[in-house]
Amino acid sequence: MIKVSGLKKSFGKANILNGIDAEIAKGEVIVVIGPSGSGKSTFLRCLNLLETPTGGEIEYEGQLVTDRRVNINELRQSMGMVFQQFNLFPHKTVLENVTLAPIKVLNMSKAEAEKIGLELLRRVGLEEKRDAYPNRLSGGQKQRVAIARALAMRPHVMLFDEPTSALDPEMVGEVLDVMKSLAKEGMTMVIVTHEMGFAREVGDRLLFIDGGMIVEQGPPREVFGNPQHPRTKEFLSKVL
């Protein structure tokens, strides 16, 4: 579904990604871990071109994303993204946050968008908050709305950029639960996270990124249980 080859990204003189090769199959749940500053968020943000790669290629559903001629807006419609800082629209209600893009981008009727939106809000357990503004929500609730907002576009893949890192500990669970149920339904997901327990439980494959390269990858149980590379060992010994 997604094929990344030789992906490079630098900001000025700083090389963040130094040639990443990865393939993501439909229905796969990929968990990306690594020390901070390793480039794992940048890798994720390159997938939907929030960052413009400085080298290499990304292919998504047979389209070359890194081609200049590609319609980036159309491409992003089928790639949902969830941010660390939620980034809900503060001047819109919860339901409006969820229905805005379907109405304005997919030209869906308001009634249909609200029907789908309410269904999604029910799914993340926030139907009763439909008319609340984001500032009235807790962090966990905000992130669940953000997930519903991304799902409203009926994406083929969901990108999660440290979705629980800005949350109070007691709210991490409710967000991870929503993500688990998504994974169970077969959603293709790429998740950058520090939640090792979650990575082990939900991930089909784990990518360990350090220094802008994939240092090691494999099924989470194998990587966690028997890391091969010294840097993986060092990192895991610190976080586990």
Next chain:
Amino acid sequence: MELAYHWDFSFLNDYGSYYWTGIRMTLEVSLIAVLSGLVLGTLVSFLRLSGLWPLRLIGSVYVEIIRGTPLIVQLFLFNYGLPIFLGFDIGIFTAAYLALTINSAAYIAEIMRAGIQAVDKGQMEAARSLGMSRSLAMRQIILPQAFKNVLPALGNEFVVVIKESSVLSVIGFAELTYQANAIRGATYISLEPMLISALIYFVLIFTMSKLLGIGERRLKASD
């Protein structure tokens, strides 16, 4: 030696209506200048925030020239200069509205630029990640938030424009200062008519500032 001045406000009986016309004209021209300045200024702020340097340059040149020259000079240029290039008379009204709008737009452009830049970067990213185009995201997500950010500053700009609009009297635009001056000419009383106009300006602006303060607190409370 004794300096005795005989205060004389009797002209108010005959000329009171001059002030009413003046107040109306002052408020009208100021409001219209700020509203059309908001439209023009927002467009200029887009230029200044553009990714293309020629557009940025045009925006900067506009703002710097307007802010770097006195309003009264701009007014003269519009009133006496523009007809020469256009080949026909544009009239005092057009010159006055044009000069005040174009002047105010330069200041509003800077206000809007700051307001847009104050919106969190994640807002644009979230909007774009949902497939919105840059302009759709701007209209739906960034501008409404930016506008809310700058409402107090826009109100302030309105107050400033009310005061600045007194300059329009020099080309014969019949706003408040012009009217006071007209009364002076007709009655040969020089101090009192101006004192009355000063009082009116003060009441207008003081009331406006207080209202803005209340509006601002309401806005903050809703956050």
